[in-house]
Amino acid sequence: MSKLVRKAVFPAGGLGTRFLPATKVIPKEMLALVDKPIIQYGVEEAIASGIEHIIIVTGRGKGAMEDHFDHSFELDATLERRGKDELLAVSRGVATLARISYVRQKEPLGLGHAVLCAKEFVGDEPFAVILPDDVIDAEVPCLKQMMDVFNERGGSVLATQTVEGPAISAYGVLAGVQDPNDKRIYECTGMVEKPKFADAPSKQAIIGRYVLTPRIFELLEQTEPGAGGEIQLTDGIRALLKEEKVFGYTFEGKRFDAGDKFGMLQATVEFALKRPDLGPQFREYLKGLPL
Numbered sequence: 001m002s003k004l005v006r007k008a009v010f011p012a013g014g015l016g017t018r019f020l021p022a023t024k025v026i027p028k029e030m031l032a033l034v035d036k037p038i039i040q041y042g043v044e045e046a047i048a049s050g051i052e053h054i055i056i057v058t059g060r061g062k063g064a065m066e067d068h069f070d071h072s073f074e075l076d077a078t079l080e081r082r083g084k085d086e087l088l089a090v091s092r093g094v095a096t097l098a099r100i101s102y103v104r105q106k107e108p109l110g111l112g113h114a115v116l117c118a119k120e121f122v123g124d125e126p127f128a129v130i131l132p133d134d135v136i137d138a139e140v141p142c143l144k145q146m147m148d149v150f151n152e153r154g155g156s157v158l159a160t161q162t163v164e165g166p167a168i169s170a171y172g173v174l175a176g177v178q179d180p181n182d183k184r185i186y187e188c189t190g191m192v193e194k195p196k197f198a199d200a201p202s203k204q205a206i207i208g209r210y211v212l213t214p215r216i217f218e219l220l221e222q223t224e225p226g227a228g229g230e231i232q233l234t235d236g237i238r239a240l241l242k243e244e245k246v247f248g249y250t251f252e253g254k255r256f257d258a259g260d261k262f263g264m265l266q267a268t269v270e271f272a273l274k275r276p277d278l279g280p281q282f283r284e285y286l287k288g289l290p291l
C-alpha cells in the first residue's frame with residue numbers, strides 16, 4: 001500500500017438545492033466564481049498540493065463538468081483561426097490540467113455514499129476528499145497543509161475552521177484535545193453534527209477537506225443510512241476514530257461556501273478584488289456605491 005496521498009476524490013453528485021433555480025440544469029460545481037467554475041479552484045488546489053489523479057463523483061445532469069475538463073475542438077479551432085492565442089491557452093490549459101476519472105453516483109444517497117463510489121479508483125491507499133463547494137484562499141494550498149500533517153502524524157486529517165458564536169450550529173463540530181506543541185492540531189475524540197450552540201464541543205467546525213486512510217471504505221460499507229436516509233461521511237469517520245488516530249487541523253487560509261448564495265457573493269467580491277486585471281476597477285466601483 002502506498003503511504004503517499006496521490007489521489008483526490010471530488011464528490012459532486014449532490015443536487016445543489018440551495019442554489020436553485022441556477023442549479024436546475026447547470027451543476028453547482030460549474031457555477032462561475034469570477035470567471036472559473038468553482039470545481040476548477042479545487043482541482044487546481046489538488047494539483048498544487050501534489051495530487052496526481054483526480055476522481056470526480058458525478059450524477060445525473062452533471063456532464064458539463066466532463067466537457068469542461070476536456071478539449072473543445074470547435075472552440076479551440078475558432079480561437080486559433082482568429083489568432084486569440086491567450087484564450088486558446090486558457091481553453092487548452094483546462095483540458096490538460098490533470099488526470100481525471102469520473103464515476104457516477106446513481107442516486108444522491110449522501111456524501112459518505114459518494115466517497116464510497118470512488119473506492120475502486122482509490123484502492124488501498126490514503127486519499128484526499130475535496131468538497132468543490134468549499135473554495136479556499138490560502139498561501140499554501142489547504143490540502144498541501146493537510147498532507148504535511150498526514151505525513152507527519154500518520155492518521156486521517158479533517159480540516160477545521162474556528163467559528164465563533166451560534167454560527168457553529170450550522171456545522172459538524174470536532175471534539176478533541178489540542179496539541180500543546182502545535183495549536184492548529186487536535187487529536188479528534190468525536191464529532192457532533194450541527195449541535196446547539198450550548199452543546200458544541202469546541203469552536204472547530206469541520207469543512208470540506210479530508211485526508212483519509214482506505215479503512216474508511218470498509219467502514220462506510222457497514223454504515224447504516226442516517227439523517228435523511230443518506231450515508232453520512234461523518235458516521236464513517238466516527239467509526240474510523242475508534243480504530244485509528246484522526247486529527248483535526250485548523251488550516252491557514254480563508255474558506256468560502258460557494259454552494260450557498262451568500263458565500264458565493266462573499267467569494268466573488270474577495271476574489272475579484274484580488275485580481276490584478278479586475279481589482280482596481282472593481283474597488284473603485286464598490287467605493288462609489290451608496291452603502
Ligand code: UTP
Binds near residue numbers: 013259
Ligand atoms: P451538500 O449538502 O453541500 O450539497 O453536500 P448538495 O446536496 O449538492 O447541495 P444542497 O445542500 O442541496 O444545496 C456536500 C458535497 O457532497 C456532494 C455534493 O455534491 C457536495 O459537493 N454530495 C452530496 C454528493 O456527491 N452526493 C450526495 O449524495 C450528496
